Amino acid sequence: MTGTEHRYGSSSPATSSASPGGDGMDRTEGATPTEAAAAEDAAQDAPAPDSGKGRGRRRWIRRTALAVVLVLLVPLLSVLTALRINYMGDPADGTHTRNRDALWLGHAWVDGRKKDADVTALARRLQGTGIRDLYVHSGPLEHDGTLPKSVYPRARWFIDAVHEKLPGIRVQAFLGDVLATEGADGMVLENPDTRAAVVRSARQILDTGYEGIHLDLEPMPSGDRDYLTLLDALRRETRSRDAQLSVAAHQIDPLPALHTVFGLFTAHPKWWSQEFFGQVARRVDQIAVMSYDTAQPLESTYGGYVAQQTSLALEVTPPSTDLLMGLPFYWESNFDHWGHAETVPAAVRGVRLGLSRTDADRARFGVALYIDFAATEADWRAYKEDWVR
Numbered sequence: 001m002t003g004t005e006h007r008y009g010s011s012s013p014a015t016s017s018a019s020p021g022g023d024g025m026d027r028t029e030g031a032t033p034t035e036a037a038a039a040e041d042a043a044q045d046a047p048a049p050d051s052g053k054g055r056g057r058r059r060w061i062r063r064t065a066l067a068v069v070l071v072l073l074v075p076l077l078s079v080l081t082a083l084r085i086n087y088m089g090d091p092a093d094g095t096h097t098r099n100r101d102a103l104w105l106g107h108a109w110v111d112g113r114k115k116d117a118d119v120t121a122l123a124r125r126l127q128g129t130g131i132r133d134l135y136v137h138s139g140p141l142e143h144d145g146t147l148p149k150s151v152y153p154r155a156r157w158f159i160d161a162v163h164e165k166l167p168g169i170r171v172q173a174f175l176g177d178v179l180a181t182e183g184a185d186g187m188v189l190e191n192p193d194t195r196a197a198v199v200r201s202a203r204q205i206l207d208t209g210y211e212g213i214h215l216d217l218e219p220m221p222s223g224d225r226d227y228l229t230l231l232d233a234l235r236r237e238t239r240s241r242d243a244q245l246s247v248a249a250h251q252i253d254p255l256p257a258l259h260t261v262f263g264l265f266t267a268h269p270k271w272w273s274q275e276f277f278g279q280v281a282r283r284v285d286q287i288a289v290m291s292y293d294t295a296q297p298l299e300s301t302y303g304g305y306v307a308q309q310t311s312l313a314l315e316v317t318p319p320s321t322d323l324l325m326g327l328p329f330y331w332e333s334n335f336d337h338w339g340h341a342e343t344v345p346a347a348v349r350g351v352r353l354g355l356s357r358t359d360a361d362r363a364r365f366g367v368a369l370y371i372d373f374a375a376t377e378a379d380w381r382a383y384k385e386d387w388v389r
Contacts, residue, residue, distance in 0.1 A: 083296070083304030091352035092360045097130030097388050100322055100366035102246075102288060104174065105136040106373045110152040116161065122372075123165040125380070130366065130388050133286070134162065135174040135214040135246070138205060143177065143187045145197025147204060159209045172244055173205045176216035187217065189226040199233050206237075212244025212285070220250060222272040231283040238285075246286035246322075251294070252277050252312040254305065278316030287321060288368040289313055291347065292328040293336045303346035303353075310354025314362065322364045325351045327383065330374035344382040351387075 103126070108114050138152040152173075159171045180186030188194055202213045213234060220227060231247070238245040250272045272280075281287045291309050296302035310325055317323040327347045331339040351367060359365075367387060369375065 080298075080301050083301040083308070084298070086304035086307050087300045087346075087350065087353070089353060089356075091349065092356035095352040095355045095360055097367075098363055098365055099130045100132050100324070100364060101130040101387075102133040102135055102286070102324055102366065102368040103131050104369065104371045105134055106371060107137040108373070109136050109158050110138050110155045112154050114154075114158070119158070119161040119165055122162075126166060126169070128388070129384065131169065131369075132366075133170045133172055133212070133244070133246070135172050135288075135368075138173040138210070139175040139177070141175055141177040141187065141198065141201060143180075143185075143194075145187065145194040145201060147175070147201035149204070152205070152208070155205075155208050155210070170211040170244065171209075172212035172214045172246060173202075173208075173210040174214045174216065175201070175205070176218070176248070179217055179219060181219055181221055189217070189224065189230060195226065195230045195233065198230060199237055202234055202237055206241055206243055210243070212246060213238060214244075214246045214248070214286075214288075216248035218248075218250075220272075222250070222276045224276075228279060228283065231280065235283055244285045245283075246288060247280060247284050248326075249277060249280060249287050249289050251289065251291060251309055254308055254312075274312055274316055277313065281313075281317040281321050281323070284321060286324060287313075287317060288324040289326055290370075291326045292342055292370065294342065295336050295338070296341050297338055298341050299343055299346040302341045302343075303350035306347050306350025307353040307357070310351050311358040314354065314358040314365075319362070319364060322366065323362075324366045324368040325354075326368050326370055327351075327379075329369045329371055329376075329379045329383075331376070344379045345386055348382065348386040 109118075136155075136158065138155055139147060140151075141147050155173075162169060162171050178186040180188050206213070215231075215234070217227070231245070235245050251270070252274050253271045277287075289309060291306050294302060294305050296305050306325065313323055313325070325347070327344050328337070328342045329344065333339040348367070355362065355365065367383070369379075369383065
């Protein structure tokens with residue numbers, strides 16, 4: 001309670017006093033018990049002496065909350081507006097396939113689930129497209145870098161079947177693993193024995209007849225020197241066999257040093273610096289940007305984002321390396337990937353805009369389709385109509 005403690009029912013006038021009013025007078029003196037009780041209730045309900053401070057504190061909280069919302073919302077709206085503007089305009093004539101596209105394939109092609117009829121259907125599907133490379137999932141690698149042969153028992157059959165029905169198309173072994181960058185479980189690239197084992201696994205699977213290695217290690221922090229060391233060793237191996245070395249690459253910082261700022265709040269390395277992307281690109285024959293799972297809410301902002309990613313990647317990828325931009329051949333709807341926004345038409349338009357603005361005549365350029373078993377007829381139609389033509 002505030003003020004004097006009230007003890008109703010006391011027979012002594014001295015013990016039945018009420019809280020005084022603002023002028024010091026006793027408002028219940030000479031009143032009936034009922035009137036006195038009502039007066040005391042009113043006194044309890046009256047604003048406390050510091051109620052003005054309470055109202056001021058609430059106003060301060062509301063204003064602070066509004067300021068925080070504006071601080072967060074205004075930059076976000078500015079970024080979304082910039083991406084929508086980046087999606088405007090017309091792509092340059094001739095910004096279509098250079099016949100250097102690629103398709104990621106699932107594990108079913110090498111574990112026994114697929115048959116001759118499936119390869120025949122695949123050949124029909126790829127006829128008249130710009131696809132030159134197939135990245136067929138043939139792993140995953142063990143955390144120590146080794147690769148059990150039991151993981152890809154039908155690889156030789158698939159390679160031979162593709163060469164028979166799709167002459168001129170290369171088959172690369174799609175290998176990868178989770179890195180121990182966000183937890184204790186995963187591959188540790190800092191270990192030189194692990195890196196040596198990855199190279200031996202590459203040598204082993206190339207002996208099967210694959211024409212290249214496509215490496216996907218995630219999540220890969222920007223600037224990882226052990227990764228660059230591994231790529232150097234793998235490149236020596238693939239070059240000695242006249243085979244391809246390709247990698248799946250993280251997206252590039254859409255804002256300067258964003259991966260550094262992002263790293264202050266989460267351990268997940270969403271982006272690479274443009275400098276690190278270029279260091280990786282100079283060590284491989286092909287680099288395929290995973291330009292999906294962007295959390296963009298609209299087709300226009302996603303397409304503008306892809307246009308920006310295409311330009312950033314073109315600026316640092318040497319002319320001797322194939323640059324491929326990933327297309328989302330799958331449907332999901334979650335915080336990372338909104339299916340209504342990340343569409344093939346938006347991605348292709350973004351790719352063409354970025355190519356037009358940065359290096360419209362670049363020869364070693366293409367798109368990479370992720371992934372065969374989730375693709376819809378609409379995805380294939382958009383790829384053929386908007387990119388292949």
